[in-house]
Amino acid sequence: MIRIEELRLMQRVVAQVAAVEAAAHETYTLAALDRAISQRDGTLEQWHQQLSGSVFSPEISTGFAAAFQRSDERVVLAGDTATAATAERQACDQAWRQSDAHCRQAGSLLAESRRYEARARDEKAMETAADRISLSWRRR
Numbered sequence: 588m589i590r591i592e593e594l595r596l597m598q599r600v601v602a603q604v605a606a607v608e609a610a611a612h613e614t615y616t617l618a619a620l621d622r623a624i625s626q627r628d629g630t631l632e633q634w635h636q637q638l639s640g641s642v643f644s645p646e647i648s649t650g651f652a653a654a655f656q657r658s659d660e661r662v663v664l665a666g667d668t669a670t671a672a673t674a675e676r677q678a679c680d681q682a683w684r685q686s687d688a689h690c691r692q693a694g695s696l697l698a699e700s701r702r703y704e705a706r707a708r709d710e711k712a713m714e715t716a717a718d719r720i721s722l723s724w725r726r727r
Contacts, residue, residue: 592697595690602679602686609672609679616672620665627658 634651637644 592693595693602683606679606683609676613672616669623665
């Protein structure tokens with residue numbers, strides 16, 4: 588039982604480390620998503636300024652449109668990555684909670700096992716004492 592508890596403790600630590608790493612990765616991907624959105628919005632703003640400006644250039648407008656298209660694709664990819672990272676973090680959090688519950692259960696079972704062993708020792712000691720007392724009374 589002690590080894591089971593030690594194993595559960597190690598599993599809990601591993602799950603906790605995985606959860607922390609997943610949370611860090613999620614934070615990183617959400618920051619990357621924010622940067623991609625900012626870049627896309629900046630490109631869109633520049634494109635709008637060029638379109639509403641006094642001098643219109645089709646080549647520059649086409650370049651801004653292409654840049655906006657690429658930045659929008661990066662936003663979609665960053666969003667997908669952030670969604671996957673969030674799902675991974677949630678899965679790791681769930682695994683950590685489950686591992687923590689298993690660890691507590693193993694600790695509880697170990698404590699219960701120790702109580703049963705102590706009770707069995709006490710009962711055996713009481714039986715031995717009772718046998719000795721009975722033997723000494725019979726000899727009298």
